[in-house]
Amino acid sequence: QVPGLTKRFSQGILERLESGEVVIGDGSFLITLEKRGYVKAGRWTPEAVVEHPNAVRQLHMEFLRAGSNVMQTFTFSASEDNMESKWEDINAAACDLAREVAGKGDALVAGGICQTSVYQHHKDEARIKKIFRLQLEVFARKNVDFVIAEYFEHAEEAVWAVEVLKEAGKPVAATMCIGPEGDMHDVTPGECAVKLVMAGASIVGVNCRFGPRISLKTMKLMKEGLQAAGLKAHLMVQSLGFHTPDCGKGGFVDLPEYPFGLEPRVATRWDIQKYAREAYDLGVRYIGGCCGFEPYHIRAIAEELAPERGFLPPASEKHGNWGCGLDMHTKPWIRARARREHWENLLPASGRPFCPSLSKPDA
Numbered sequence: 229q230v231p232g233l234t235k236r237f238s239q240g241i242l243e244r245l246e247s248g249e250v251v252i253g254d255g256s257f258l259i260t261l262e263k264r265g266y267v268k269a270g271r272w273t274p275e276a277v278v279e280h281p282n283a284v285r286q287l288h289m290e291f292l293r294a295g296s297n298v299m300q301t302f303t304f305s306a307s308e309d310n311m312e313s314k315w316e317d318i319n320a321a322a323c324d325l326a327r328e329v330a331g332k333g334d335a336l337v338a339g340g341i342c343q344t345s346v347y348q349h350h351k352d353e354a355r356i357k358k359i360f361r362l363q364l365e366v367f368a369r370k371n372v373d374f375v376i377a378e379y380f381e382h383a384e385e386a387v388w389a390v391e392v393l394k395e396a397g398k399p400v401a402a403t404m405c406i407g408p409e410g411d412m413h414d415v416t417p418g419e420c421a422v423k424l425v426m427a428g429a430s431i432v433g434v435n436c437r438f439g440p441r442i443s444l445k446t447m448k449l450m451k452e453g454l455q456a457a458g459l460k461a462h463l464m465v466q467s468l469g470f471h472t473p474d475c476g477k478g479g480f481v482d483l484p485e486y487p488f489g490l491e492p493r494v495a496t497r498w499d500i501q502k503y504a505r506e507a508y509d510l511g512v513r514y515i516g517g518c519c520g521f522e523p524y525h526i527r528a529i530a531e532e533l534a535p536e537r538g539f540l541p542p543a544s545e546k547h548g549n550w551g552c553g554l555d556m557h558t559k560p561w562i563r564a565r566a567r568r569e570h571w572e573n574l575l576p577a578s579g580r581p582f583c584p585s586l587s588k589p590d591a
């Protein structure tokens with residue numbers, strides 16, 4: 229804890245949002261821990277919580293230090309359909325890790341579930357709801373503060389997830405991994421948002437699959453859909469940390485660079501400041517990230533919105549606003565970069581003279 233830099237919270241997620249506070253989410257786990265050697269791409273399951281708890285703990289710590297107000301349990305795909313008998317231990321251990329770190333900064337713990345691997349095959353509502361319920365029972369036992377249904381590409385399955393999550397009596401957030409074209413059955417973002425709120429979600433939005441710009445475009449459509457239906461909900465956005473202007477309906481997974489060659493697309497911290505500002509101006513108050521969204525991106529959200537929030541995260545001790553730390557540099561041309569105009573207007577070169585700037589999605 230750094231006196232003066234952090235603010236201690238004691239309220240739940242809905243109290244915070246209802247009082248107009250900005251809640252900063254966390255960022256990338258699977259994609260980041262794959263790069264660090266703890267997750268295998270393909271099945272993307274989080275067994276690292278039991279195999280390498282220190283690696284998961286460290287990443288939670290970095291997000292907390294960067295300003296995250298929510299520690300999401302690392303339970304993506306940790307469901308019975310993906311992990312057989314190991315799923316229960318992994319969910320329990322992920323809750324303990326998230327709670328341990330959250331307690332060091334008074335952050336909230338959110339239990340997270342995602343779309344199943346089986347919906348696309350049989351759409352068996354009872355069977356799929358049972359898969360969600362098993363994870364929820366662990367979250368309830370571990371007393372998480374709220375629950376998130378994330379990464380759904382089918383509105384119907386997302387609605388089932390919300391209906392199950394409501395059973396625990398905790399606030400429910402629901403985000404879909406869709407772009408402006410809507411879900412896999414052409415349900416528009418506005419219609420998706422309405423369905424999720426009608427099913428009982430208090431917070432709705434998008435996560436993953438698309439970069440900051442497209443995610444905000446989708447959020448705008450969700451907001452308009454809710455307004456047209458006369459519904460009220462808190463808005464949440466957790467975009468990729470990668471730029472995806474060339475994506476089709478399926479998002480970044482259809483790009484030939486996914487998942488091992490995405491580095492040239494990484495957003496800068498300045499891109500993320502812009503994202504945070506635009507999300508805020510749109511009325512989104514739960515702002516975080518998904519794949520590729522590193523702790524320094526989370527810090528960028530906290531720094532951009534520091535005037536509104538009135539405080540900075542601990543990690544800002546090591547980061548001058550708009551590069552001002554560079555004014556200590558010995559070389560005058562580098563010192564000259566210690567200003568907002570430089571970073572705000574920079575068009576970063578890729579350093580790859582033979583590369584195209586856009587790709588063609590496979591699907």
Ligand SMILES: [Zn+2]
Nearest residue numbers: 436437518519
């Ligand atoms: Zn993601």
